[in-house]
Amino acid sequence: MADFNLTLSPSQIEYVLKPGVTIIQAYDVTNNSDYSITLNTQLLPWIPSGTDGSVNYNQAISNPNIEFSLANSDLKIGQPFILNANSKQQIVLKIKTSSNIGLADSYYTFFVFQNQNITNSKETLSQATGKIGSHILLTVSNTENPKVESAIQNFSISPKIKDVFFRPITFNGLVKNNSDFFFKTNGKIYITKNDKTIKVLDLDQNNVLNHHSRNITCQNSSCSLNPPLWPGHYLVKVSLDSSLNATPYETSFYVLPISPILFLLFITGIIFGLKFLKKK
Amino acid sequence: MKTKNVLLFLLLILFLINKKNILAQTFDSTNFHIDFGNFNMTSGKKTSTTYTLTDTVGQNAPGQYDSTGYVVKAGFQYIYDKKIPLSFEISSLDLAFGNLVPNIGSTVTNTLTISTPTGHGYDILAIANHPLKTIGTNSTIADTKCDSGTCSESVSAVWTDAFTYGFGFNANGDGTSSYFTNSTHFRQFADNSLGETAKIIMSENVPVEDHSALITYKINISPLQSAGTYENSINFIAVPKY
Numbered sequence: 001m002a003d004f005n006l007t008l009s010p011s012q013i014e015y016v017l018k019p020g021v022t023i024i025q026a027y028d029v030t031n032n033s034d035y036s037i038t039l040n041t042q043l044l045p046w047i048p049s050g051t052d053g054s055v056n057y058n059q060a061i062s063n064p065n066i067e068f069s070l071a072n073s074d075l076k077i078g079q080p081f082i083l084n085a086n087s088k089q090q091i092v093l094k095i096k097t098s099s100n101i102g103l104a105d106s107y108y109t110f111f112v113f114q115n116q117n118i119t120n121s122k123e124t125l126s127q128a129t130g131k132i133g134s135h136i137l138l139t140v141s142n143t144e145n146p147k148v149e150s151a152i153q154n155f156s157i158s159p160k161i162k163d164v165f166f167r168p169i170t171f172n173g174l175v176k177n178n179s180d181f182f183f184k185t186n187g188k189i190y191i192t193k194n195d196k197t198i199k200v201l202d203l204d205q206n207n208v209l210n211h212h213s214r215n216i217t218c219q220n221s222s223c224s225l226n227p228p229l230w231p232g233h234y235l236v237k238v239s240l241d242s243s244l245n246a247t248p249y250e251t252s253f254y255v256l257p258i259s260p261i262l263f264l265l266f267i268t269g270i271i272f273g274l275k276f277l278k279k280k
Numbered sequence: 281m282k283t284k285n286v287l288l289f290l291l292l293i294l295f296l297i298n299k300k301n302i303l304a305q306t307f308d309s310t311n312f313h314i315d316f317g318n319f320n321m322t323s324g325k326k327t328s329t330t331y332t333l334t335d336t337v338g339q340n341a342p343g344q345y346d347s348t349g350y351v352v353k354a355g356f357q358y359i360y361d362k363k364i365p366l367s368f369e370i371s372s373l374d375l376a377f378g379n380l381v382p383n384i385g386s387t388v389t390n391t392l393t394i395s396t397p398t399g400h401g402y403d404i405l406a407i408a409n410h411p412l413k414t415i416g417t418n419s420t421i422a423d424t425k426c427d428s429g430t431c432s433e434s435v436s437a438v439w440t441d442a443f444t445y446g447f448g449f450n451a452n453g454d455g456t457s458s459y460f461t462n463s464t465h466f467r468q469f470a471d472n473s474l475g476e477t478a479k480i481i482m483s484e485n486v487p488v489e490d491h492s493a494l495i496t497y498k499i500n501i502s503p504l505q506s507a508g509t510y511e512n513s514i515n516f517i518a519v520p521k522y
Contacts, residue, residue, distance in 0.1 A: 004370040011366035011397050011520045032367065052485050053521030054403050058477045109519060116409075116513050124412065124510040126375040126497055128390060132368045133519040205399070207522050217485070 004114055004130035005032040006039075014137040014182075014207070016144060020099035024071055027091045027134060029112050031083040038115040040080045041091065043068045043136075045108050048212045051174055055109070055135070065101035066138070068108075069094045080115050101140050104180045105210045109133040137207065139181045145243065149178040152238050152249040153213065163258040164229050171201070171223040173238065173249070174213040182209045185216065187240035191225055193232055199225055203240075231257045364489055366400070368518035369393040375497055375514075382503040383442045392451075392482060392516060393492040400520035401485040404455075405478035407515050408469035412447050412499070414508035421499060421510055423468035424448035433479050436465040445502045453493030455484040466498060469514055478517055485521060 007030040015023060031037055045063070049056035070077055071092035083089050093110060113131035139146060155173035162169055175185045185208055189201040201218045208214040216223060216238070234253050240246040372390040380386050396402045412421040424446030426437035431448065436459060439448060448466035451459065459481055460467070470476040482493050 002373050004373060005367070006369075007365045007367040009365040011400055012522065030365075032369070048522070053401060054480070054483070055519065055522065107522070111517075113515075113517075121374075121376065121509060121511060124377040124380055124499065126377075126388075126408075126412065127511070127513045128370050128373045128375060129513060129515050130368060130370045131515060131517040132366065133517065134366065135520060135522050137522065209522070215485075 002035045003033050004037070004128070006030065006037075006112065006130065006132050007032060008112055008132045008134050010134060012135040012137065014139075015095075016139045016141055016146070017095075017097055018142060019097055019101045019103070019140055022094060022096040025093045025095065025136075027093060027110065027112075028088055029083060029091055030088045031085060034085050036082055036084045038080050039083050039112055040115055041070070041075075041077050042111040042113060043077060043108050044111065044133075045106070046135075047107065048209045051213050051215045053206065053214070055107070057109075060107075063101070063106045065098040066106055066108075067096040067098075069096070095136070095138070097138075097140055103141050103146075104139075105182055106138045106140070107209065108136040108138070110136060137182055137209075141181060146181045147179065148181055148183045148244055150183065150208065150240060150244040150246040151176045151178060152216075152240070152246060155216075155238060155249050155251060157236065157251065157253050161258065162229075162253055162255045163227070164231055164255055165227050165259045168222075168224040168226045169229070169253070169255075171216070171225075171236065171238075173216045175206075175208050175216060175240065175246070176213045177208040177210055180210050182207050183244055184208070185214060185240070186244065187238065187246075189216075189218070189223060190235075190237040190239065192235045192237070193230070198234070229255045231255050364395050364397050364487070366397060366402075366518070366520055367393075367395045368404075368516075370516055377497075377499055380499055380501050380505075382501050382505065385442065385498050385500040387496050387498045389494055389496050391453075391492050391494055393490055394482075394518055395489045395491070396487050396520055398487050400487055400522075402455075402483065402488065402518060402520055403480045404482040405517040405519075406449075406469055406481045407472050407476070407478035407517075409513045409515070410473040411471060412510040412512045414506070414510055417506070417508060419506040419508055419510075421445075421447050421501060421505065423471065424466055424498070424500075425468075426466055431465075431467055433468045433470040433476055436460045436467040438464050439466040439498065440464055442500065445500050445505075447497075447499050449498065450496045451481050451493045452496070453482075454488065454491035455482040456493045458483065463496065478515070 009028045013025055044057050045060040046055040046057045047060045068077060071094045075081055111131055111133045114129045116129050153174045153176050158170050159167055171189055184205040185203045186205055187203045190197060191199045201223055204217040204219050206214050232255060236251050238249040370390060370392055375388045377386045377388055392404060394402050411423055424439055425431055426439040427441045427444050428437050431437035448468055450463055450466050452463045470479045
């Protein structure tokens with residue numbers, strides 16, 4: 001039974017271009033299945049959706065000053081081609097910007113998709129088809145590192161009642177991009193107590209797109225502080241790379257010995273209860 | 281003075297006799313040869329029947345060093361990038377329901393499997409070209425509204441009642457819990473012919489390798505449903521998180 005099994009590489013490209021520049025990007029499309037497949041290509045603009053890296057193709061408008069074409073001699077965008085079983089095809093995408101393009105970002109996805117087969121089935125049938133996409137993040141700027149502005153928003157620490165044992169303390173927040181160009185969330189969360197650093201969490205280098213926000217996530221782990229913790233006052237500082245021009249965000253929280261106190265009260269209650277029963 | 285010179289000479293001889301080769305690593309490709317700039321005590325690949333271990337012992341200043349344009353990962357083998365490319369698989373593309381029997385739900389399944397590279401989660405979206413319909417007569421099997429009449433292309437609900445009719449699907453596996461509570465919850469496919477847009481059915485925010493979900497397609501027809509062969513096409517779209 002036929003299946004769809006494609007690999008598309010790279011999965012994302014990010015370029016800073018000067019107006020009027022043309023770039024070439026090669027994509028490898030691999031058919032990992034044991035069946036040949038008829039494929040096609042497509043480019044769609046998108047805008048970010050939500051704060052976790054999803055995209056929305058429905059309200060996006062193509063930039064008329066960016067032209068996409070294929071540099072392959074035998075292939076055009078939208079032209080079907082056959083990829084044999086367990087074989088690879090290189091598709092070379094040409095991205096051309098006009099000299100009068102505005103200095104801003106444009107976001108697209110390069111899709112490789114399966115052409116729908118027309119079947120004359122004798123029984124009720126749904127036919128599944130597949131489509132796989134690779135994102136293109138383009139910054140058009142006259143400088144290599146265009147100036148960006150950012151801010152840390154909605155930073156929160158949970159749970160509200162922080163005990164020395166049991167539950168990890170989790171940090172959540174957003175990085176807002178207040179500029180026309182995307183950047184990566186390069187920064188750290190510092191947790192200190194009595195001027196001593198308890199933990200430093202490195203932020204994942206997620207892309208924050210222009211005038212949009214992205215959730216803060218941490219490298220190799222969740223953004224959290226695991227128990228046990230000493231009771232006391234803790235300071236939290238979120239600091240982004242200086243090139244992102246963000247004011248560091250500072251807050252604090254208290255860890256209380258709630259569970260030991262409850263345990264002692266429980267034990268005391270049992271002792272007094274037993275004494276009371278003995279007296280009776 | 282003479283004794284000192286003799287001793288120095290003997291020491292030199294001893295040093296030359298006992299000299300050992302320095303084992304540095306090199307990397308070769310068709311076009312390049314890189315001498316490994318690392319005088320560690322030992323490094324390399326150790327294998328047994330079950331395990332492969334790569335190690336570096338004695339690395340000076342181990343760790344990851346980032347700068348614009350390059351990353352140096354000194355020492356630590358455990359921070360290897362796995363270099364997993366973006367891959368998407370749909371098992372079994374032809375979803376044949378056989379002969380449909382009124383009031384008895386008919387189901388077929390296939391599996392979606394995805395891998396994403398370092399730094400990227402994924403979204404898988406789904407959309408149908410139109411409802412299940414017969415070619416020519418254009419009779420349709422309507423999309424299910426589930427037992428409560430509340431499910432849509434973006435909201436799932438329980439569909440177990442034999443007297444609830446229509447066509448819908450469930451996704452059960454990695455990255456589906458935000459969209460389907462369990463295997464009794466179904467949703468409609470977004471309908472392209474009505475101008476609806478593809479909806480996310482499976483999503484994760486972290487890189488994954490061979491994460492999969494079982495898709496169950498269900499049809500339940502009423503005794504009044506027109507006889508015929510119904511068809512449609514369902515497109516699954518895999519994109520990385522940016």
